[in-house]
Amino acid sequence: GNVFDVERVKRDFPVFRETVNGHPLVWLDNAATTQKPKQVIDRIVYFYEHENSNIHRAAHELAARATDAYEGAREKSRAFLNARSVNEIIFVRGATEAINLVAKTWGAQNLNAGDEIIVSNLEHHANIVPWQQLAAKKGLKLRVIPVDDDGQILLSEYAKLLNPRTKLVSFTQVSNALGTVTPAKQIVEMAHAAGARVLVDGAQSVSHMRSDVQALNCDWFVFSGHKVFGPTGIGVLYGKEDLLNTTDPWQGGGNMIKDVTFEYTQFHNAPNRFEAGTGNIADAVGLGAAIDYVNKIGIDVIHDYEHHLLVYATGLLKDIPGLRLIGTAQNKASVMSFVFDKYQTEEVGAELNKVGIAVRSGHHCAQPILRRFGVETTVRPSLAFYNTCADVDLLVDTLYRLRSAKK
Numbered sequence: 538g539n540v541f542d543v544e545r546v547k548r549d550f551p552v553f554r555e556t557v558n559g560h561p562l563v564w565l566d567n568a569a570t571t572q573k574p575k576q577v578i579d580r581i582v583y584f585y586e587h588e589n590s591n592i593h594r595a596a597h598e599l600a601a602r603a604t605d606a607y608e609g610a611r612e613k614s615r616a617f618l619n620a621r622s623v624n625e626i627i628f629v630r631g632a633t634e635a636i637n638l639v640a641k642t643w644g645a646q647n648l649n650a651g652d653e654i655i656v657s658n659l660e661h662h663a664n665i666v667p668w669q670q671l672a673a674k675k676g677l678k679l680r681v682i683p684v685d686d687d688g689q690i691l692l693s694e695y696a697k698l699l700n701p702r703t704k705l706v707s708f709t710q711v712s713n714a715l716g717t718v719t720p721a722k723q724i725v726e727m728a729h730a731a732g733a734r735v736l737v738d739g740a741q742s743v744s745h746m747r748s749d750v751q752a753l754n755c756d757w758f759v760f761s762g763h764k765v766f767g768p769t770g771i772g773v774l775y776g777k778e779d780l781l782n783t784t785d786p787w788q789g790g791g792n793m794i795k796d797v798t799f800e801y802t803q804f805h806n807a808p809n810r811f812e813a814g815t816g817n818i819a820d821a822v823g824l825g826a827a828i829d830y831v832n833k834i835g836i837d838v839i840h841d842y843e844h845h846l847l848v849y850a851t852g853l854l855k856d857i858p859g860l861r862l863i864g865t866a867q868n869k870a871s872v873m874s875f876v877f878d879k880y881q882t883e884e885v886g887a888e889l890n891k892v893g894i895a896v897r898s899g900h901h902c903a904q905p906i907l908r909r910f911g912v913e914t915t916v917r918p919s920l921a922f923y924n925t926c927a928d929v930d931l932l933v934d935t936l937y938r939l940r941s942a943k944k
């Protein structure tokens with residue numbers, strides 16, 4: 538198979554020439570955002586230097602170049618998710634905006650008092666708050682799938698929550714706080730069997746494993762470009778084409794219309810239907826370059842490499858006296874959340890920063906799942922394909938040193 542040369546790949550990322558407190562940067566905050574390869578940075582620069590124009594409207598050379606670049610990125614996104622059609626790919630600001638779009642369009646239009654929405658205990662606030670807001674406004678019931686002590690979804694409890702009032706199941710494919718990989722295909726199948734629509738939050742999965750919306754058969758799938766080595770401010774909402782075209786638009790304005798009079802407006806079908814106004818053209822193009830970059834390495838190669846690294850790191854962390862790993866499911870990706878007895882989580886983060894290691898210490902915008910495990914915050918190292926065993930060793934050695942410092 539493919540031999541993965543991590544040191545060579547790392548050289549594609551200019552940020553790894555940075556030093557922090559005199560040490561080479563060790564980026565273990567990938568669940569928050571990922572670093573960008575030169576290929577992505579260069580592509581954005583190229584757009585502004587050679588292609589910059591608004592799209593669709595004007596009939597001149599640069600408009601054509603910008604449109605080709607933007608629609609090319611849509612096709613790359615389609616292939617990346619294995620969607621049937623480019624019409625199913627809507628560019629948005631990120632996963633948060635994608636979920637809000639579904640809540641404020643399909644949800645507002647189709648859900649009524651007494652209807653039920655199911656989320657899991659693992660969700661990021663972005664997949665809780667929009668549904669809670671909608672529930673409060675419309676008299677819906679928000680129900681929560683519990684997890685076991687390893688942080689995995691309890692399918693048997695989920696089955697009990699499903700009923701004829703269930704109209705939507707919205708859940709994450711990978712937990713940003715624990716790293717749990719949920720049994721997504723099964724969750725989708727069970728929801729559909731109950732007659733509910735399903736949204737899959739792919740924010741934490743797309744950079745670690747193959748995404749296939751047709752195999753998953755979800756109704757919507759969302760992700761953020763910045764978590765898959767692309768720019769901030771761009772993301773994707775995938776939706777099944779017939780569903781998108783029977784959902785009323787959200788924002789109104791230019792680009793999303795076929796015809797406007799003062800009496801009446803005719804809307805385009807998807808994707809333009811949901812892309813009112815001038816979008817984030819350059820960063821969509823940058824996202825396209827990020828997808829090319831991931832494809833060049835190969836998402837399956839990435840998956841296997843990261844799996845080995847996660848097993849290696851988990852084995853070492855587990856043995857550190859006083860360190861409690863939170864999230865110990867069989868099936869995990871990237872994330873290793875922990876608390877460390879004599880230390881506050883912020884203290885651990887600050888100590889790691891002293892040797893150049895970036896991790897997040899906090900609630901990770903997923904307070905309900907941390908509280909499920911009796912904590913308010915954790916230290917959260919999270920891996921990507923450019924991390925090495927040496928990165929892990931430095932993390933582990935530093936934690937051992939901290940432990941000896943406070944006996």
Ligand code: PMP
Nearest residue numbers: 631632633661663713740741761
């Ligand atoms: N869902 C999950 C699982 C996430 O990890 C995140 C980002 N931490 C989001 C949604 C929201 O993504 P964004 O902030 O890029 O919109």
